[in-house]
Amino acid sequence: MSEGGAMRDQWYPVGMTKQLTAQGRDTMLMGEPIRVALAGGAPSVTDGTGRALPVIDRFGHVWTSLGQPEKDLFTIPEVDQPGRRLVDVGVCRVRCSPLRAVENFLDIAHFPFVHTDILGSEPHTEVARYEVEIRDDVDEVWATKVKFFQPQAAKSAEGGITTDYMYRVCAPTCSVLYKTCPPKPGEWDVIALFVQPLTETLCDVWPYMALYDDDAEMTDLIHFQQMIFVQDRSVLENQLPALLPLDPGREIPTRADMTSIAYRRWLKRHGFTYGAQLVAA
């Protein structure tokens, strides 16, 4: 079996569309060298042998696969709503498993300690019970009714508020979160995390946002999100083992980790094990 198993047939982000050049950019996907370029005005991706790989241009990013994807890349219907600002944050390279990067994105309990006085603060550390399910019809992990107190939930937030969240895992290395939108009550800001697995322990993280924020400068929005990811990186590069353990026993979850538990279960069910650790049977 080829390296990557079932994950070979999934879609992955490999660059920002607006940054493409005819000359192209060399990068990696699941341990294999690839080149992402602009050919005849359209994005193209080739592997190390020059073979053309499938391409999708969506959410401002180029997506490809080393295998044969059965499904179209997921959609995020909210990004097409009028009035949203679409923000490509750029890339953040992290020396960690791509699956650990996604799991960290699904986690709220770390906010007071890793994003102190921004996304969380002591003594507001309690994680209230929320709901998690694997939705079989769309084959996605969803966490809903997530609530957390945040001193500064977004660039547009003044002072502390209790923020509502929903999380969605729509691909093995992609997640979308919906959160309370301070300037537009009743609507959700959308923040997505697209992770490019370079190897099992190295990834490029491409955050993407669709916000209702009319006032902030684009560079401030980008800077805010980059600051958050740099703080996450200091944790992600220091977890042992580097690979995400999919079998119980190696790590100890609590009720606050229900999303993470469902994510690991969903990965294991599908054989999405690139970047994961399985105890030999």
Next chain:
Amino acid sequence: MGMMGAACSDPCASAPTPDTGDTVPTDWTPAALSDDIPVASAAPGQLGPHDLAIWRSASGRIAAWADRCPHRGMRLSHGFVRGERLSCIYHGWGYGEGGQCVRIPAHPELTPPEAIRVPVFSVAEASGVIWVAEEAPDGPPPEFPGVVAFRSLQVSAAPEALAAALGGTGTVIETVLGGAQVVALIQPLRGGAAGLHLLAPEGSDPAALDALSAEVEALRRRVEAAEEMTA
């Protein structure tokens, strides 16, 4: 692995005389200098294959634990110390006496189960050096009268090569360096490296210590260069 830490930070009154050019008679390994782990701080260390979080509580108690939070595997040496607890920087899980988890901030009302416990290593301080061991050794670590802990260096060379460059063998070497009578403690590190914990004469003046520093750094460069040649 020893789950009980035999903390003995009490500078023993009757200091045994060290054997020269020999290994430590007990199973202690020097891991850091006391001054390098100030009150209410944590730092990474090593003992054989184990990564350690060496930390000192607000009251001054030293501890050496496995460098891994049982929750999500984060290194505890990146954590923070409050009072007599070490907390993980990721989710704030707090650990106290014996490595027992005593606080999970996401569930403030929960009393953590006893099973959530960080493996603990034996640790003791003597002559300004922090010594660690897997199982509690029979006796305390050695004291070295007339010298005090000066500085630690990491050397990218095998412990044996470092010992030879210092003119000795084993892990405890008494020698003259930069004109000073010193004790050099050698700690085997992973990846073919060695830690050098240097003890200098008590009451040395700053100029003498500067000279000693320059001398030991030159020695490190020589050993590493020789190691590269043979590699």
